[in-house]
Amino acid sequence: MTSERDTILRVRDLSVDIPVPSGTLHAVRNVDLSAIRGRTLAIVGESGCGKTMTALAVMRLLPGRARLRAREIGLEGTDLRSLSDKAFSAIRGNRMAMIFQDPMTSLNPVYPIGDQLEEIHIRHRGSGRREARERAEYLLARVGIVNPGTRLRQFPHQLSGGLRQRIMIAMALMCDPALIVADEPTTALDVTVQAQVLHLLKDLQAEFDMALILITHDLGIVARIADRIAVMYAGRIVETGSSRQIFAAPTHPYTQGLIDCIPYPGKTERRTALGSIPGIVPSLVGDAPGCMFRNRCAMAEERCRDGGNVERSVEDGHSYRCVHPVERLRGTMVPS
Amino acid sequence: MAGGLFANEFRADAPGPGEIMRRRGRSHVGFLAGTGFVLLVVLLAVFAPWVSPSDPFTQNLDARLIDPFWAKGGDWAHPLGTDSLGRDYLTRILFGARISLTIGFGAAIISGLVGSTVGIIGGYFGGRVDAVVMYLINVKLALPGILIALSLVSVFGGSLIALIAILGFLFWDRFAVVTRSVTQQIRGQEFVTAAHAVGASHTRILLREILPNVTSHIIVIASLEMAIAILVEAVLSFLGLGIQPPTPSWGLLISEGRNFMFFKPWLIALPGLALFFLVIAINLMGDGIRDITVPEGRGR
Amino acid sequence: MGRFFVQRLGVAVLVAITVSIIGFALLRVSGDLAADLAGEDATPAEIAEIAALYGLDRPLHEQYLTWAADALGGDLGQSLFTNEPVMDLILERVGVTILLSVYSLVLALGIAIPLGVLAAIRANTSIDRAALGVAVFGQAIPNFWFGLILIYLFGVLLRWLPISGSSSFAHFILPTVALGTAVMPALMRLTRTGMLEVLEADFIRTARAKGLRPGAVFFKHALRNAVLPVVSLSAVSLGFLLGGSVIVETVFALNGIGLLAYESILRSDFPVVQSILVFVSLAYIVLTLASDLINARLDPRIRLG
Numbered sequence: 001m002t003s004e005r006d007t008i009l010r011v012r013d014l015s016v017d018i019p020v021p022s023g024t025l026h027a028v029r030n031v032d033l034s035a036i037r038g039r040t041l042a043i044v045g046e047s048g049c050g051k052t053m054t055a056l057a058v059m060r061l062l063p064g065r066a067r068l069r070a071r072e073i074g075l076e077g078t079d080l081r082s083l084s085d086k087a088f089s090a091i092r093g094n095r096m097a098m099i100f101q102d103p104m105t106s107l108n109p110v111y112p113i114g115d116q117l118e119e120i121h122i123r124h125r126g127s128g129r130r131e132a133r134e135r136a137e138y139l140l141a142r143v144g145i146v147n148p149g150t151r152l153r154q155f156p157h158q159l160s161g162g163l164r165q166r167i168m169i170a171m172a173l174m175c176d177p178a179l180i181v182a183d184e185p186t187t188a189l190d191v192t193v194q195a196q197v198l199h200l201l202k203d204l205q206a207e208f209d210m211a212l213i214l215i216t217h218d219l220g221i222v223a224r225i226a227d228r229i230a231v232m233y234a235g236r237i238v239e240t241g242s243s244r245q246i247f248a249a250p251t252h253p254y255t256q257g258l259i260d261c262i263p264y265p266g267k268t269e270r271r272t273a274l275g276s277i278p279g280i281v282p283s284l285v286g287d288a289p290g291c292m293f294r295n296r297c298a299m300a301e302e303r304c305r306d307g308g309n310v311e312r313s314v315e316d317g318h319s320y321r322c323v324h325p326v327e328r329l330r331g332t333m334v335p336s
Numbered sequence: 337m338a339g340g341l342f343a344n345e346f347r348a349d350a351p352g353p354g355e356i357m358r359r360r361g362r363s364h365v366g367f368l369a370g371t372g373f374v375l376l377v378v379l380l381a382v383f384a385p386w387v388s389p390s391d392p393f394t395q396n397l398d399a400r401l402i403d404p405f406w407a408k409g410g411d412w413a414h415p416l417g418t419d420s421l422g423r424d425y426l427t428r429i430l431f432g433a434r435i436s437l438t439i440g441f442g443a444a445i446i447s448g449l450v451g452s453t454v455g456i457i458g459g460y461f462g463g464r465v466d467a468v469v470m471y472l473i474n475v476k477l478a479l480p481g482i483l484i485a486l487s488l489v490s491v492f493g494g495s496l497i498a499l500i501a502i503l504g505f506l507f508w509d510r511f512a513v514v515t516r517s518v519t520q521q522i523r524g525q526e527f528v529t530a531a532h533a534v535g536a537s538h539t540r541i542l543l544r545e546i547l548p549n550v551t552s553h554i555i556v557i558a559s560l561e562m563a564i565a566i567l568v569e570a571v572l573s574f575l576g577l578g579i580q581p582p583t584p585s586w587g588l589l590i591s592e593g594r595n596f597m598f599f600k601p602w603l604i605a606l607p608g609l610a611l612f613f614l615v616i617a618i619n620l621m622g623d624g625i626r627d628i629t630v631p632e633g634r635g636r
Numbered sequence: 637m638g639r640f641f642v643q644r645l646g647v648a649v650l651v652a653i654t655v656s657i658i659g660f661a662l663l664r665v666s667g668d669l670a671a672d673l674a675g676e677d678a679t680p681a682e683i684a685e686i687a688a689l690y691g692l693d694r695p696l697h698e699q700y701l702t703w704a705a706d707a708l709g710g711d712l713g714q715s716l717f718t719n720e721p722v723m724d725l726i727l728e729r730v731g732v733t734i735l736l737s738v739y740s741l742v743l744a745l746g747i748a749i750p751l752g753v754l755a756a757i758r759a760n761t762s763i764d765r766a767a768l769g770v771a772v773f774g775q776a777i778p779n780f781w782f783g784l785i786l787i788y789l790f791g792v793l794l795r796w797l798p799i800s801g802s803s804s805f806a807h808f809i810l811p812t813v814a815l816g817t818a819v820m821p822a823l824m825r826l827t828r829t830g831m832l833e834v835l836e837a838d839f840i841r842t843a844r845a846k847g848l849r850p851g852a853v854f855f856k857h858a859l860r861n862a863v864l865p866v867v868s869l870s871a872v873s874l875g876f877l878l879g880g881s882v883i884v885e886t887v888f889a890l891n892g893i894g895l896l897a898y899e900s901i902l903r904s905d906f907p908v909v910q911s912i913l914v915f916v917s918l919a920y921i922v923l924t925l926a927s928d929l930i931n932a933r934l935d936p937r938i939r940l941g
Contacts, residue, residue, distance in 0.1 A: 059845060061841060061844055061845060089844075089847045089848070089849060089850075090847060091847065092844070092845060092846070092847035093845060093846035093847030093848070094847055097845065097846075098845045100838060100841065100842060100845075102838055105837065105838040105839065106838045106839055106841070106842045107839055107842065108839040108842075108843070108857050108861070109839070109861070109935075109936065109937055110860050110861055110864075110934070110935060110936060111857075111860075112936075119846070119848065119852070120846045120847070120848075123846070123847060123848055123849070123852075124847060155936040155937070155940060157936070157937050157940075158940060168842075171842075171846070294342040295342040297342075300342050304342070305342075470647075471647065471650065471651065471654075474647060474651045475651050475654045475655060475658075477872075477920070477924075478651050478652075478655050478875075478917045478920045478921050479655060479658065479913070479917055480876075480878070480879025480880070480913065480916045480917065480920070481879070481880075482879060482880055482882055482883065483879055483882060483894075483897055483909075483912065483913055483916065484662075484913065486882070486897070486898065486901050487662055487901055487909055487913070488662075490901045490902070490904070491662075491665060563776070567778050570778055570780075570781075571778070571780055571883055574780050574781075575780075575883070575886060575898065576902075577901070577902075587778075587780075590780075590781055590784070594784065597784060597787075597788060598788070598792055601788055604781065604784050604785075604788075605785070608778065608781035608784070608785070611778050611781065612776055612777055612778065612781070615775075615776040615777075615778070616772060616773075616776040619772060619775060619776055620772070
């Protein structure tokens with residue numbers, strides 16, 4: 001078990017509401033999560049499930065209209081909710097950093113790479129330009145970029161997507177953060193580059209002894225690098241557990257559906273359709289009691305209409321929100 | 337997994353585009369105010385002979401430069417006073433609206449036809465045709481509009497028809513620029529490719545697929561160009577090269593009032609305000625149409 | 637990038653030639669130049685003599701080429717009214733127009749950029765709506781009328797400022813306000829939309845995620861990108877101001893080329909009108925080319941391709 005000291009981030013009962021013309025959109029509901037030093041937490045779900053909103057809420061980067069509620073958002077023992085915007089900005093990019101999905105648009109086109117890296121160090125460490133440049137060069141080399149000195153003088157449009165994402169990673173490491181939140185860091189990249197970037201992240205995590213939150217829609221890439229997995233659907237975490245628990249015994253029908261979508265070489269028979277989950281994601285506007293997955297769930301019953309949001313535990317560290325008895329699910333879906 | 341118990345739940349009924357536009361239109365204050373004012377001016381202009389207190393040309397040298405009703409020497413026989421030749425000022429302003437609106441509409445229609453045709457053709461055919469269109473637009477942009485208008489009016493005279501034609505053929509560039517880029521965007525889209533695939537002719541695609549999609553842009557620019565044409569007419573008339581006396585044009589009224597502005601400032605204030613409010617109203621209407629028709633409801 | 641500019645330059649030269657042809661054509665459709673030159677009571681024989689003297693009896697394209705060659709050599713012909721060389725007339729007065737245009741642009745930018753940025757940062761608040769109101773006002777107010785109102789308020793009622801002439805800086809204040817108001821709204825709207833777009837951009841979220849102070853986010857990361865299109869529009873606006881100053885120069889009796897053009901139009905002095913037209917067009921063409929170069933300096937995506 002991990003000690004209290006190793007829990008870098010602890011979030012309890014986080015909700016994000018966005019006022020829209022037709023009511024209130026509940027983007028995130030009652031989310032609990034924690035990130036542990038040296039470990040990777042993967043948040044998995046379809047687009048629009050609230051996973052990015054959760055990350056932005058932790059980073060206090062939510063769009064202006066969004067309203068955040070939480071019982072606790074603690075980073076290394078500091079309650080982030082109590083900080084002023086000014087105090088918060090001193091932590092962002094410093095103790096925790098974020099890597100975004102699209103490296104093509106996440107860098108400022110009119111400034112050289114070096115400038116965009118150095119300004120972080122200058123801001124948080126109060127260092128001089130030369131010291132910041134040394135740090136930037138070291139990190140570029142560390143993320144596998146050759147000729148870092150030359151690259152630093154180049155502009156974003158002169159670099160490939162893979163290189164830019166490496167730069168985004170170096171950028172996140174500038175101040176040696178305790179936590180990195182990576183939001184779909186490989187989605188915009190070529191398939192061949194995706195694996196390299198993921199491995200790089202994993203290596204760096206070990207080297208810098210950081211907590212990593214990896215946000216992705218692809219359960220497949222998670223299997224290899226996540227320690228814990230949280231599956232989100234329609235703003236809620238519907239199942240959470242260790243990577244082994246989730247893959248060995250998926251309990252929520254939605255998790256099962258996601259696993260069915262992963263192609264396994266050799267295992268998935270040729271010409272069988274890859275799994276996909278039919279149906280539409282419900283609107284998140286307004287109050288919606290009951291399980292939000294019920295319209296897409298083959299096992300839905302009458303009681304799903306009002307039940308299903310209570311957290312139940314399978315075993316230690318593995319919980320889910322569904323009304324169905326665990327045994328029945330096990331019995332029907334994971335023949336042993 | 338399909339066909340579960342709740343398979344048909346959560347299906348939203350989205351309102352159609354027409355309904356969204358009506359909704360936006362009804363709640364858009366600028367659009368409502370602008371359109372309301374423009375309609376009011378149009379009605380007043382159309383019915384000017386009936387609603388105005390007297391005749392715009394009848395001079396009365398015994399009743400010159402009477403103050404408007406709110407001033408000391410004013411009376412309700414001439415609510416907005418009289419000009420230096422004793423003509424009723426309210427009447428002249430109401431008849432002036434006819435000139436402004438006629439020129440605004442006329443010039444916007446001509447420039448809309450010319451500009452949109454040029455722009456759509458350039459955007460649709462691309463290549464050399466487009467190069468020629470871009471060249472034409474560049475030539476037009478390089479010419480100083482007001483100076484050209486002044487020169488042409490001095491050569492061809494300041495009749496209503498000449499003014500409409502000159503302003504119409506001078507201010508087509510914005511139509512061309514916008515329709516060209518919109519057409520370029522639409523041209524690449526699937527429904528146009530599909531129309532090509534089923535063998536539709538260029539004319540048919542231009543009229544059936546492209547034109548309906550650029551119409552809202554054309555209407556928005558038309559309203560803005562109408563405002564510009566009205567302003568330029570006022571300038572030309574003010575400078576003595578547009579509408580000729582005794583026809584009442586707002587620009588001309590300001591020019592005539594200028595000689596008396598130091599002691600009768602309302603002579604320039606009133607027609608100027610009329611011009612100002614009409615142009616604001618047209619701009620608000622145009623901005624409103626853009627806000628209402630823009631697909632995602634963003635920008636302004 | 638080299639290719640791009642060669643292409644641009646080619647188009648600019650082509651446009652310049654076309655504009656000069658249009659200017660030349662305008663001179664010819666304006667009437668019988670030989671008759672104008674000969675004076676009102678000239679006999680047909682005298683007119684023919686004048687026509688032969690000035691080469692007006694030769695084919696039009698020859699006349700154009702002669703005129704264009706002379707113009708390139710700095711000879712724009714003579715004023716029909718004062719008989720002075722047109723070049724001298726223009727050079728004497730162009731300074732006033734350039735000064736007025738530059739002042740107006742500076743004033744317009746000085747209002748447009750801070751107001752546009754503020755409106756974007758405070759989008760959909762009362763500040764934003766007030767800024768929009770200022771834009772609508774500036775766009776709708778007829779600037780010749782605005783000039784008269786300024787004259788009445790500040791020159792007549794308050795007696796703060798001179799209302800006509802161009803002998804001191806004070807003389808330029810009211811004309812600058814009148815003219816600057818005309819170009820300000822477009823610049824402000826462009827700054828506002830540019831800034832709004834940039835603030836939505838991913839790299840701004842990155843800048844905030846890096847923990848940069850709001851000042852650095854807005855002014856270093858957002859503004860630089862947002863003003864790129866404003867720079868282009870400024871160059872275009874300056875070209876527009878050079879041609880559009882005719883109204884304000886007339887209202888304020890400011891002795892620039894706009895007033896010269898107006899007076900020349902009134903007395904059918906077409907060699908002068910034509911020269912000013914071509915001059916202003918060429919200035920516009922040069923300015924737009926310059927704006928491309930400036931943009932390339934500011935935007936590494938263009939500069940480095």
